[in-house]
Amino acid sequence: MTVIAGPGEAVVPRTAAGTTRATLRRNFWRGVWRVMRRKPSRxxxxxxIALFAVMGAFGPLLYPAHLPRDNGALYAPPSWAHPLGTDFEGTDVxxxxxxxxxxxxxTGLATAVITVALGTAIGLFSGFRRGRWDTLLMRITDMNLAIPGLPLLLVLSTVWKFTSPLEMGLVLGLLGWGGVARAVxxxxxxxxxxxxIEAARGLGLPxxxxxxRELLPGMAPYIAMNMLIAVTGAVYAQVGLFFLGVLPFDANNWGVMLNFAVFNGGALTTPAALPYLLAPLIAILLLTLGIVLLIDAMDEIFNPRLREE
Incomplete structure (x- = not known):
């Protein structure tokens, strides 16, 4: 299908641009597949990451709202019935x-989205416009970077119960966008x-x-990596807060498990309680490992020099 041109105008195929974009997309995903296959670790x-995504999306649907307890199997060792043993109440770990x-x-996803969205928007606008806007936004960014995150969270926890992961993600995201804004x-x-960019400005493009269309695509790999890093930071922050006991235990999560294992279950003194302590720690370690391996793959996917080696 072609565009009907006027006198003296060239006839330009309408489908040419669409075909080119489709070809670029196919080549991109083929390159992604080659990079992923190059190292089995990727x-x-x-x-x-897919396993944890499935766990978060569908895992709670497999169990009742209140997990059953077996008073006759307190701190039971790993078995077919309880692959990771039981806790001090007889609940399957x-x-x-x-x-x-x-x-x-x-919480990690909400934190990453807010952190990257705010940091990228402010960093792009500030760096491109410069002048007074740049000065104002960078002073606000410096204030954000100067806020002591942990003490502020401790204070907020006295009035805000953080029963929803989105609430926790909102606070962590609002506290963590400064570094991304500076880097962007x-x-x-x-x-x-x-x-x-000079050519685009010369053409009068808005x-x-x-x-x-010009700046953001070039920074997409860096932004994506920052999103993954923000997920790990949010996981560590929320787990640490729950482990310290400064947040109410209204929601089951790995930080609550660590707190109960150490302070209620005596996992540091009772060998039988070690599976209860190690299970959330191993889950956090595996999640971090998956993110690190994914970042390693993304570095090569978006770096032409590494792809050619």
Whole structure:
């Protein structure tokens, strides 16, 4: 299908642009598949992330709202009935890990989205516009970076119960966007002087087009990596707060398990309680490992020099 041109105008196929974009997409995903197959560890990282995603989405549906307790099997060792043993109340530890994953993962995802969205928007706008807007936004960013996160969370926990993972993610995201904004601003200042940006400005393209179509795609890999890193940071932050006992135990999650294992179950002094302590720690370790392996793959996917090696 072609565009009907006027006198003296060239006839341009309408489908040419669409065909080119489809070809670029196919080549991109083929390159992704080649990079993932090059190292089995990267496929393992994807499998780990997928496993936790399934646990968070569907895991709680496999168990009742209140997990059953077996008073005759307190601190039972791992078995076919209880692959990870039981806790000090006779509750299956594997069920606790699976049902506790949703709160942790939703908090991490919400934190990452808010952190990256705010940091990227402020960093792009500040670096591209410069001038007074840059000065104002960077002073706000410096204030955000100067806020002591843990003490503020401790104070907020006295008035805010954080029963929802989205509430926890909102607070962690609002406290954590400063570093991303600073880094994105630096990238923007570097890219805005490149020839293709100067050409876009010379053509009179609007600022939204230049930022959204020219600057943002070039920083997409960096932004995606920051999102994954923000997930791990949010997991550590919320688990630490629940472990310290400063947040109410209204929701089951890995931090609550660690708190009960150490302070209620005596896991540091009773060998029988070690599976209850190690289960959430191993879950956190595996989630972090999956994210690290995925970041390693993304570094090569978006770096042409590494792909050619």
């Amino acid at each position: 496929m393992a990282g994807v499998a780990i 594997l069920a606790l890990v699976i049902t506790g994953a949703r709160y942790v993962l939703l 601003r630096s990238q923007t200042l570097s890219l805005r002087e490149r020839g293709f 600022t939204t087009h230049i930022i959204g």
